Amino acid sequence: MMSRKKQSRGPCSFCQKDMSNGGLKKHFAKCSKRLEAINNVKEKSKEQEFYHLQVQDAWRKEFWLHLEINGSDQLIDLDDYLRSIWLECCDHLSQFSIGGWQGEEISKTKRIKEIFKAGIVLTHIYDFGTSSETLIKFVDMRKGKALSKYPIYLMGRNNLPEVFCMECDRIALWLCMECMYEYDETGFLCDVHAETHPHDDYGDPLSLVNSPRLGLCGYSGPADPPY
Numbered sequence: 001m002m003s004r005k006k007q008s009r010g011p012c013s014f015c016q017k018d019m020s021n022g023g024l025k026k027h028f029a030k031c032s033k034r035l036e037a038i039n040n041v042k043e044k045s046k047e048q049e050f051y052h053l054q055v056q057d058a059w060r061k062e063f064w065l066h067l068e069i070n071g072s073d074q075l076i077d078l079d080d081y082l083r084s085i086w087l088e089c090c091d092h093l094s095q096f097s098i099g100g101w102q103g104e105e106i107s108k109t110k111r112i113k114e115i116f117k118a119g120i121v122l123t124h125i126y127d128f129g130t131s132s133e134t135l136i137k138f139v140d141m142r143k144g145k146a147l148s149k150y151p152i153y154l155m156g157r158n159n160l161p162e163v164f165c166m167e168c169d170r171i172a173l174w175l176c177m178e179c180m181y182e183y184d185e186t187g188f189l190c191d192v193h194a195e196t197h198p199h200d201d202y203g204d205p206l207s208l209v210n211s212p213r214l215g216l217c218g219y220s221g222p223a224d225p226p227y
């Protein structure tokens with residue numbers, strides 16, 4: 001799929017500063033709002049290990065997430081999260097592996113702390129037909145209190161990428177799957193051109209959502225985090 005490329009940015013969920021994927025990756029360790037949030041956790045829970053993971057679509061680099069996940073939680077928790085925020089269309093199979101997707105499969109019952117350390121990149125595949133491939137990199141680990149009662153805390157995410165209508169040049173809000181699959185066009189449409197667009201073999205144009213899977217196997221969103 002073609003789109004006008006501009007490095008995608010997104011806000012730090014602690015201080016709201018908009019940054020690139022690479023900028024955010026380095027930012028969290030020194031974000032004063034984040035350190036404040038961590039220091040202000042009142043809960044009397046014992047110290048635990050939390051892993052900062054950088055998640056990125058393998059092909060569409062403008063889609064990325066920065067997650068903090070509890071080291072005692074399992075890969076299945078990460079799988080659930082990725083399905084909710086980006087991937088789930090019809091309950092396809094998924095798999096984690098190390099060394100690319102032909103590499104060694106890693107069981108989803110493995111704990112985060114048994115897997116991630118410096119230099120580790122996992123590949124996650126969702127759907128072995130029309131597959132979505134996601135790369136998960138270890139960035140950092142901290143010991144301390146939990147920021148959330150859930151396994152994962154969303155620290156940052158790309159803003160919805162800006163794409164333009166194939167008919168005019170206004171900002172697109174819709175995707176025609178028939179254009180994409182049958183005519184090798186982007187399929188991006190503005191409000192005006194979505195209204196009058198003639199194609200319906202694949203249904204009405206889909207509303208653009210913040211997921212790299214939009215349009216694949218009929219995925220249509222909502223691309224919201226589960227919690």
Ligand SMILES: [Zn+2]
Pocket residue numbers: 012013014015016017027031032033034
């Ligand atoms: Zn920040």
Ligand SMILES: [Zn+2]
Pocket residue numbers: 089090091092127217218
């Ligand atoms: Zn599907």
Ligand SMILES: [Zn+2]
Pocket residue numbers: 165166167168169170189190191192193
């Ligand atoms: Zn238009």
Ligand SMILES: [Zn+2]
Pocket residue numbers: 176177178179180187197199
């Ligand atoms: Zn069309």
